[in-house]
Amino acid sequence: MKIALLAGDGIGNEIMREALRVLDVLRSEGLKIETQEALVGGAAYDAHGDPLPDATLKLVQQSDAILFGAIGGPQYDKLPRDKRPEKAILGLRKECDFFANLRPANVFPELADASTLKPEVVSGLDIMIVRELVGDIYFGQPRGITGAAPNREGFNTMRYTEAQIRRILHVGFKTAMARGKRLCSIDKMNVLETTQLWRDIAEEIAPEYPEVQLSHMLVDNCAMQLVRNPRQFDVIVTGNMFGDILSDEASMLTGSIGMLPSASLDANGKGLYEPIHGSAPDIAGKGVANPLAMILSMAMMFRYTFNRTDLAARIESAVRAALATGLRTADIATKTTKPCTTAEMGTAVVKAL
Amino acid sequence: MKIALLAGDGIGNEIMREALRVLDVLRSEGLKIETQEALVGGAAYDAHGDPLPDATLKLVQQSDAILFGAIGGPQYDKLPRDKRPEKAILGLRKECDFFANLRPANVFPELADASTLKPEVVSGLDIMIVRELVGDIYFGQPRGITGAAPNREGFNTMRYTEAQIRRILHVGFKTAMARGKRLCSIDKMNVLETTQLWRDIAEEIAPEYPEVQLSHMLVDNCAMQLVRNPRQFDVIVTGNMFGDILSDEASMLTGSIGMLPSASLDANGKGLYEPIHGSAPDIAGKGVANPLAMILSMAMMFRYTFNRTDLAARIESAVRAALATGLRTADIATKTTKPCTTAEMGTAVVKAL
Numbered sequence: 001m002k003i004a005l006l007a008g009d010g011i012g013n014e015i016m017r018e019a020l021r022v023l024d025v026l027r028s029e030g031l032k033i034e035t036q037e038a039l040v041g042g043a044a045y046d047a048h049g050d051p052l053p054d055a056t057l058k059l060v061q062q063s064d065a066i067l068f069g070a071i072g073g074p075q076y077d078k079l080p081r082d083k084r085p086e087k088a089i090l091g092l093r094k095e096c097d098f099f100a101n102l103r104p105a106n107v108f109p110e111l112a113d114a115s116t117l118k119p120e121v122v123s124g125l126d127i128m129i130v131r132e133l134v135g136d137i138y139f140g141q142p143r144g145i146t147g148a149a150p151n152r153e154g155f156n157t158m159r160y161t162e163a164q165i166r167r168i169l170h171v172g173f174k175t176a177m178a179r180g181k182r183l184c185s186i187d188k189m190n191v192l193e194t195t196q197l198w199r200d201i202a203e204e205i206a207p208e209y210p211e212v213q214l215s216h217m218l219v220d221n222c223a224m225q226l227v228r229n230p231r232q233f234d235v236i237v238t239g240n241m242f243g244d245i246l247s248d249e250a251s252m253l254t255g256s257i258g259m260l261p262s263a264s265l266d267a268n269g270k271g272l273y274e275p276i277h278g279s280a281p282d283i284a285g286k287g288v289a290n291p292l293a294m295i296l297s298m299a300m301m302f303r304y305t306f307n308r309t310d311l312a313a314r315i316e317s318a319v320r321a322a323l324a325t326g327l328r329t330a331d332i333a334t335k336t337t338k339p340c341t342t343a344e345m346g347t348a349v350v351k352a353l
Numbered sequence: 354m355k356i357a358l359l360a361g362d363g364i365g366n367e368i369m370r371e372a373l374r375v376l377d378v379l380r381s382e383g384l385k386i387e388t389q390e391a392l393v394g395g396a397a398y399d400a401h402g403d404p405l406p407d408a409t410l411k412l413v414q415q416s417d418a419i420l421f422g423a424i425g426g427p428q429y430d431k432l433p434r435d436k437r438p439e440k441a442i443l444g445l446r447k448e449c450d451f452f453a454n455l456r457p458a459n460v461f462p463e464l465a466d467a468s469t470l471k472p473e474v475v476s477g478l479d480i481m482i483v484r485e486l487v488g489d490i491y492f493g494q495p496r497g498i499t500g501a502a503p504n505r506e507g508f509n510t511m512r513y514t515e516a517q518i519r520r521i522l523h524v525g526f527k528t529a530m531a532r533g534k535r536l537c538s539i540d541k542m543n544v545l546e547t548t549q550l551w552r553d554i555a556e557e558i559a560p561e562y563p564e565v566q567l568s569h570m571l572v573d574n575c576a577m578q579l580v581r582n583p584r585q586f587d588v589i590v591t592g593n594m595f596g597d598i599l600s601d602e603a604s605m606l607t608g609s610i611g612m613l614p615s616a617s618l619d620a621n622g623k624g625l626y627e628p629i630h631g632s633a634p635d636i637a638g639k640g641v642a643n644p645l646a647m648i649l650s651m652a653m654m655f656r657y658t659f660n661r662t663d664l665a666a667r668i669e670s671a672v673r674a675a676l677a678t679g680l681r682t683a684d685i686a687t688k689t690t691k692p693c694t695t696a697e698m699g700t701a702v703v704k705a706l
């Protein structure tokens with residue numbers, strides 16, 4: 001097992017450090033795993049003038065999995081597009097064909113009160129969002145800005161081939177099979193032909209999964225339903241752009257985005273694992289960030305890339321146990337609990353392990 | 354004043370009837386207003402094989418304002434795209450250049466508890482979403498589906514000219530001026546060039562409105578922030594596609610979409626006014642729909658098309674007074690209140706007027 005460690009910017013290093021302490025425990029028990037670090041995002045730009053240097057890409061290509069921290073910061077916002085940190089994550093997804101993004105949105109019983117939604121609406125929430133990650137308007141050609149003021153024009157192309165749609169829908173169906181067997185496919189078929197094709201193909205594939213109950217929902221309605229009654233969903237499958245918006249909305253329903261991991265997989269199970277939260281420049285370097293999403297991302301890595309469900313489950317239990325001790329980083333602390341540090345939370349997980 | 358009445362499908366007729374009772378009161382006081390009805394949506398398709406018949410479009414073109422009920426129903430879902438009810442609303446917007454969609458999302462104090470969000474998060478919520486309505490990926494060319502299975506490909510084009518962006522941003526700034534003077538412009542500039550142009554132009558226009566505090570937010574973050582802390586927003590301005598999703602999400606935060614009106618305006622103040630809720634085929638014809646969004650849409654008409662803020666305010670107060678009597682249609686009823694009928698709610702508003 002060979003893992004690339006890409007801590008990135010902001011709080012990336014701090015949370016990666018705690019994840020590695022967890023990994024060290026497993027190694028001390030005999031787990032054979034090689035790790036190697038590389039720069040990415042703003043940190044790579046600062047060092048090499050490129051957010052995704054060749055050396056980083058090469059390391060990633062030679063690894064079985066990537067643990068990815070977070071990227072970005074206000075100091076990079078005015079850079080030209082191809083120098084910005086986001087370019088690195090988009091480039092990694094495309095170069096490695098990480099087309100299947102799995103984003104759980106679940107409410108930890110210990111943190112049920114953290115949500116802005118009423119507990120009776122979100123307690124027990126457990127949604128898995130399957131988002132296509134290398135197609136759609138993110139990568140479609142042609143694109144750009146033409147003309148000069150006052151006659152400029154901007155354009156981008158939403159584009160999906162049948163093959164791209166099929167493979168992500170299959171991930172959706174399979175994910176549903178392994179869970180509650182309900183799959184809701186999101187589109188905007190009443191306006192966009194691309195998503196009409198998406199819906200048609202979903203219908204065509206459905207008979208291959210007779211046990212899965214397939215439904216369709218328009219993206220605007222889904223944005224509503226996530227607020228109205230999020231527990232109606234089991235697995236949601238959708239395109240890159242809608243998935244970007246809906247998965248962030250869904251995460252926030254849980255009230256604790258410092259807790260949520262994600263996986264981005266290629267067709268062979270190789271994957272990039274990252275917290276869904278950002279680089280949080282405002283608290284970077286202070287040692288107060290929540291390391292649990294990073295640690296849970298590592299759990300996902302064991303589950304999806306290395307087929308070590310046992311280790312994944314152990315790490316997840318350790319996280320639950322750490323929460324059960326009452327420890328809370330600032331992002332999940334209530335008014336009455338004193339927030340703990342990043343390292344204290346890491347220690348609690350290591351102990352529980 | 355000449356108004357076209359397009360009740361449409363489902364509950365459209367029932368709620369329109371109550372709005373017209375309110376209008377009759379104003380007429381009996383001497384208000385000169387002409388009304389004329391026309392078919393639209395599924396009803397027009399059933400009668401004429403066309404969801405937007407020429408006669409309807411002509412009437413709309415000759416009117417100062419349109420009161421629009423709701424369209425759609427499951428029986429029309431399998432029709433070819435150009436026969437579906439949605440075609441009518443998209444066609445009306447485009448033909449009449451109703452480019453500025455104003456969608457308030459506000460929590461009525463009487464209904465604060467209807468939201469799935471905690472009262473301390475949403476009470477007093479008062480957001481105005483300004484959505485561009487005749488551009489973007491909704492209307493961009495080229496578009497379509499090419500090829501045959503298994504090699505089909507779908508594509509749509511997000512496209513905005515500088516002129517289109519400028520005019521909607523001006524509506525955003527002016528709307529902010531008339532309210533809390535804070536404007537949040539939503540884009541996805543880290544991925545989409547079209548929305549980078551949007552952000553650039555917003556910055557260029559900002560100095561013309563020195564009193565307005567302009568901020569920018571990425572669409573995925575906005576979807577989160579609406580759940581995390583919706584009261585941070587005053588006016589939101591965004592494109593057609595993002596506006597579709599975010600405005601529906603924002604409406605649902607209030608917990609009572611049966612209460613929310615909308616306006617779609619052209620450059621001269623002519624407008625189409627409609628509830629944001631749909632045609633609700635499941636309860637159509639039962640006389641239990643909430644007529645208040647339709648009545649409040651009429652209030653918006655007096656405010657934006659006819660500059661009769663006095664009448665708008667009177668209707669809005671009458672709605673508040675009707676709610677204060679404790680009457681609730683099923684959609685806003687609590688477990689302990691017996692739901693009232695559409696007509697009873699209409700009567701209460703008429704009385705309060």
Ligand SMILES: CC(C)[C@H](C(=O)O)[C@@H](O)C(=O)O
Pocket residue numbers: 086089090244543544573
């Ligand atoms: C950083 C950005 C390009 C990215 C995206 O839009 O995909 C992020 O929002 C995400 O969801 O991973």
Ligand SMILES: CC(C)[C@H](C(=O)O)[C@@H](O)C(=O)O
Pocket residue numbers: 190191220439442443597
């Ligand atoms: C009916 C549909 C075409 C429409 C849209 O997407 O604009 C609706 O969702 C709306 O928001 O008015």
